[in-house]
Amino acid sequence: MASAEEGVRRGGETPLRRRGPALEQAILQAAAEELRESGYAGMTMDKVARRAATNKNTIYRRWPHRAALGVAAYRHLAEARIAVPDTGTLRGDALALLRQANATWSSPQGAVLRELLAAAGDDPRLLGLLREQAGGSAMDTAWLTLLSRAVARGEAPPEAVHPRVASLPVTLLRGEYTLRGTPSVSDTALTEIVDEVFLPLVRGRAPSPSRRDRTSRW
Incomplete structure (x- = not known):
């Protein structure tokens, strides 16, 4: 069974085996895309988890609340x-x-x-x-x-x-x-x-x- 750290593909396909920095980058990219499309008000942990093909627990372990993820995602979007x-x-x-x-x-x-x-x-x-x-x-x-x-x-x-x-x-x-x-x-x-x-x-x-x-x- 795949761990929560590995992420899950949409539609129940084979789990994405991503860990550490690769998984964090995928989550930040997904959150940044949600910010662009829906704004901060429309960005939810559920939406980010689906877009990143992972689960909310994995996100919460890195960013304890939506505000932390929102700021991290904006920084990811801007500083590059x-x-x-x-x-x-x-x-x-x-x-x-x-x-x-x-x-x-x-x-x-x-x-x-x-x-x-x-x-x-x-x-x-x-x-x-x-x-x-x-x-x-x-x-x-x-x-x-x-x-x-x-x-x-x-x-x-x-x-x-x-x-x-x-x-x-x-x-x-x-x-x-x-x-x-x-x-x-x-x-x-x-x-x-x-x-x-x-x-x-x-x-x-x-x-x-x-x-x-x-x-x-x-």
Whole structure:
């Protein structure tokens, strides 16, 4: 008899022998497809199990509730598409990466994220998971990479390589969508985020008092 870890084909056919990462990827892909087709509100563990040709117990062992699976599925959907630009300048890189993020937010994939954010207002667990994801996402890593390159080129001080600095452009972009309710953000607004907020912040970063040589005060 096949174990629950192996999955079951539709129609009672021979069990799919998948374990570990292969099975997890199949479940995440099935959940991502459900998010695209039905949205978070329509995504159920039963539907995901049928699509992944496995059973609910197998899913629950990895993701204890629907919110956890929904966030994991969105991350699976989103992070595979991030490409870190390398234009040779921090401004060029920042605009290219922010435009990439904007294209995602204005796409059907972005609609999924906007629905997750809306649902989070009534689901504390979902809100907590989304906050955790925002703090360690591949997009934040991409922005930290841009900042590190800028430091190496002499365009920015080392203190600019900071998680809060890295997260600022996408946080402002998210605000355009969630607070203004707009279906897309103009390139003019993206340029303003980079030129009027992000770059001045990066160039103005300096060591905090706790990191300076305190003897310089005396």
